[in-house]
Amino acid sequence: MKKLVGIIMGSDSDLPIMNKAIEVLQEFQIGFEVKILSAHRTPDEHTDYAKTAEQRGLKVIIAAAGGAAHLPGVTAAHTILPIIGVPINSKLNGIDSLLSIVQMPSGIPVATVAVDGAKNSALLAIEILALSDKKIREKLIIYRENQRKESYAKNEKLNK
Amino acid sequence: MKKLVGIIMGSDSDLPIMNKAIEVLQEFQIGFEVKILSAHRTPDEHTDYAKTAEQRGLKVIIAAAGGAAHLPGVTAAHTILPIIGVPINSKLNGIDSLLSIVQMPSGIPVATVAVDGAKNSALLAIEILALSDKKIREKLIIYRENQRKESYAKNEKLNK
Amino acid sequence: MKKLVGIIMGSDSDLPIMNKAIEVLQEFQIGFEVKILSAHRTPDEHTDYAKTAEQRGLKVIIAAAGGAAHLPGVTAAHTILPIIGVPINSKLNGIDSLLSIVQMPSGIPVATVAVDGAKNSALLAIEILALSDKKIREKLIIYRENQRKESYAKNEKLNK
């Protein structure tokens, strides 16, 4: 299966959170790859990764990091692919991670989701892929519909 | 020119900020439309807009709002198009706008940019469009390159 | 018993907190209904609920949500009934929930109570109902008096 989404994270301690993104992509049968890459501890490997992402066929990169979370922004600097940033919860409740990712300067955007918002990072990647892939689009419509039904089911359970 | 990007905002007081998004889209010669739509004051018109966005040919919606900024999230609830949220500066320095937009619950993502990050909202839309449009992709590469050159030029000026 | 108060919440995970509102309404023998309704995952069902609330006889709606908590504000957009918003504690200690609910733009108010303030949301609903219902008013006066007495009793216990 062709890899369309790259999932990178600053540390393997982010993996339990990011597994929720992996599960969503698997549910949608979308090819992806996962890498531990640090903008600080492995900057050269990271730069290579970002610079070659487009030619290797990736369409979207999901980058997760905590604290002074530079990974999404520095990835965005080296590619024109859309970068989705996931702020990982930290000592300061993730407010440092969030601000470090979302407050990017003009010229290089990062599409930021909620603190620990791994699931939504995958769904955002899927929305982007769905723009040019009818099968993904159809699956997304069904996914949304199922989401609605689950909510209805909870209500019926509640009222019993 | 076909409209690919919808720009909506909660109030016309957001327009001076959002003009920077408009200018970038014009520079890239990408068709767009602009509307004042409030999730609170005109909820039905807004729902119609969001529900019909995809069939009207839009690919991405940029939604800007301040304070309890519900517009991007509620737009995302009614469409599977990617929604880019722009938190507009407010009495609380925009931290309320930012958190109201970025902290979306699982299931419905919003791609959030910086407080008052109108320019980056357009560039993020362009990155998404570039995935399936070679001309936009080429323009984006040139735009990035020019951005680099401007920075070099500032350095040369500085050193004189 | 006629339903006067609607209690809605974004997710069933909010139910343990909101049970405190339910208990107070039961203590006052005020009719109410409880629903899981998401402004994001079930927007159409939610809109229906809000639009028909008044004609179905509701007088007040208590809406609880966490994170980017849009439920109270979007409910308020579709009805002229008073909406009481309860910010549910979240990853950011509830400050995101609080700001998303309280910082409503001019034109559509939400009566916001404390983070996880479910009990007070019910008491505020009761204060509103008491304006036109003498029995509820009398019960509220007794409730307040009992509250005072409990505090006195604690003091006596303390001084022994």
Added chain:
Amino acid sequence: MKKLVGIIMGSDSDLPIMNKAIEVLQEFQIGFEVKILSAHRTPDEHTDYAKTAEQRGLKVIIAAAGGAAHLPGVTAAHTILPIIGVPINSKLNGIDSLLSIVQMPSGIPVATVAVDGAKNSALLAIEILALSDKKIREKLIIYRENQRKESYAKNEKLNK
């Protein structure tokens, strides 16, 4: 005209903000009274005011204060009328005013609106009054409709 709404504020420096509440009540032709009352500098007069509010015919009290904003909460302690709290902007951008008002302990609620949300405090009072007054209810429906139309008009102007 019978006074239904009391507007109190901690300092006359809050008056320019609170004038927006006064204008809305005047537009709705609802009787009201305005007083400078401080929970700190004039506590006895304030207690008298709060204790006698209901018997004097008031239905709702709007209380505005900044900084360590105790006025709304202390008013609520002395009456069973619904109290609407308006946090006034301060040195800390109003976050101190907001938290001092909204984070009330269980037992005594305050219906809090946005920082400097004077207009919405009046509209919330009107929503409460509309529950038992058909004329006010009709005016509120028209007000909401006009609000929608203003927004439409802005769009038409924008598109020209």
Added chain:
Amino acid sequence: MKKLVGIIMGSDSDLPIMNKAIEVLQEFQIGFEVKILSAHRTPDEHTDYAKTAEQRGLKVIIAAAGGAAHLPGVTAAHTILPIIGVPINSKLNGIDSLLSIVQMPSGIPVATVAVDGAKNSALLAIEILALSDKKIREKLIIYRENQRKESYAKNEKLNK
């Protein structure tokens, strides 16, 4: 023993924290009294307490409260005795308690200590009492000296 210090708190849930203040006053053999008094749930009893504090011989009042912590400020409104405010940790990490206590308007000060700073509230009361009581002053000098010695002892233990 004559009661010189009043310790009041909004709720008996604050007692475990405030016990540290009690212990310090006991260690200094200073007379004190402890009361649960709420500015919201028992406002009249509280007002009586504050108004009669000076004539009953109290010199300083320590007031502890959490959330929208009005107790210290409202106590200060009713007496010219120095009031020491102790912000009690809350859902928002005590920042709401702190700001509700410290940000008092001009005219009525509250001497605020750290979040959960019960021990320091007692030591501050003692510093004030020491100004006109030589025995307390001497004990305070010894207390400070012992505090220094404990720190030295920790160093010696550390270096072994």
Added chain:
Amino acid sequence: MKKLVGIIMGSDSDLPIMNKAIEVLQEFQIGFEVKILSAHRTPDEHTDYAKTAEQRGLKVIIAAAGGAAHLPGVTAAHTILPIIGVPINSKLNGIDSLLSIVQMPSGIPVATVAVDGAKNSALLAIEILALSDKKIREKLIIYRENQRKESYAKNEKLNK
């Protein structure tokens, strides 16, 4: 006139704020002294000042500082006199100044007032002095009464 109150501040840029403390002390005819003393730039002079304050006859020290505001706490370390800390507004709206002053560790308290709360710092000093000085006590009672009257006068003006 004997100097009872020391007013120290980290920088002469704090003087415009602290003038309000000076004016209150002058109004009460209480002797005081003013010094620019930095815990960082003039630590030895500052230590001397704090260590000799009690023997020079001072009863209370008011210490104002902004940013990483160490002056009040470090003063408290060198004397058993009550120290009143005034957080001066700064780039971060004074929240850094406030936390640097109020969050003192157990053992050494600082009586903290509001951000830029110079006037209240003087009134707190006066409350402390009033405990053992009948004339100051009487002036304070009159001051409070006048404060009440000013508030009444504003109301009468408002109602005309």
Added chain:
Amino acid sequence: MKKLVGIIMGSDSDLPIMNKAIEVLQEFQIGFEVKILSAHRTPDEHTDYAKTAEQRGLKVIIAAAGGAAHLPGVTAAHTILPIIGVPINSKLNGIDSLLSIVQMPSGIPVATVAVDGAKNSALLAIEILALSDKKIREKLIIYRENQRKESYAKNEKLNK
């Protein structure tokens, strides 16, 4: 004069702030260079700069940036020279800049100074250089002494 200190900043809009660092280095007659380098807009030039800094003879790098301020951390990733980070004031009062710089993950430190703390960034660089350069050390001692004297002079002026 040999260049010992590199001053880099994300944007030329940071220059007015960073001029204070330049003035201090000039006063100490320490060689330095200034460059506009963005971790986002000119990532390759920036990487080159950081990687070659040590061999070009630099001893310390001062890096200033605002918002999602990645420049100091990413510079630190490419060199073992000490990096001093200066958070530049921004829409969020610089709290985003501060957290983006200071909250670095384990392994790659950044020596962070205050928001807009350009002057202190130069003094910190000088303290580091003074460890192995007696002339700089002597100048620093004199600088500190002059700083003390200025403070004394202000006091004398104040007391006249």
Added chain:
Amino acid sequence: MKKLVGIIMGSDSDLPIMNKAIEVLQEFQIGFEVKILSAHRTPDEHTDYAKTAEQRGLKVIIAAAGGAAHLPGVTAAHTILPIIGVPINSKLNGIDSLLSIVQMPSGIPVATVAVDGAKNSALLAIEILALSDKKIREKLIIYRENQRKESYAKNEKLNK
């Protein structure tokens, strides 16, 4: 082994965090000393320590403290050695500790690292020492390289 680095902390409760700094210095075989010194409880011993640090051969001081964390700044006031400040996590998530340390006034810098950033405080000290000590420099290069390799190893493990 000659002591080059002083590690001081306000309380022995900070020791578990600061052990990570100790381990790094031990790994690099750099001489160091550890002391519990409080700017508040043992100010004179602390002043002595700071004033004599340079003549005793120390090159860098790491100072850790929580809450109103004055230790790093007050140490910096008494020596021209570089001071590295470590904000220790506290009731307010360490934001008070961080701001108390990093927001130093012009003239006296503190090199601040992340909340609980003990490991990075040691690495920053090592970067400074490496400027004039080739052996330390070589060890630091190897340390960085090993850090990279560990990250690679995690990736290989992940991909199996």
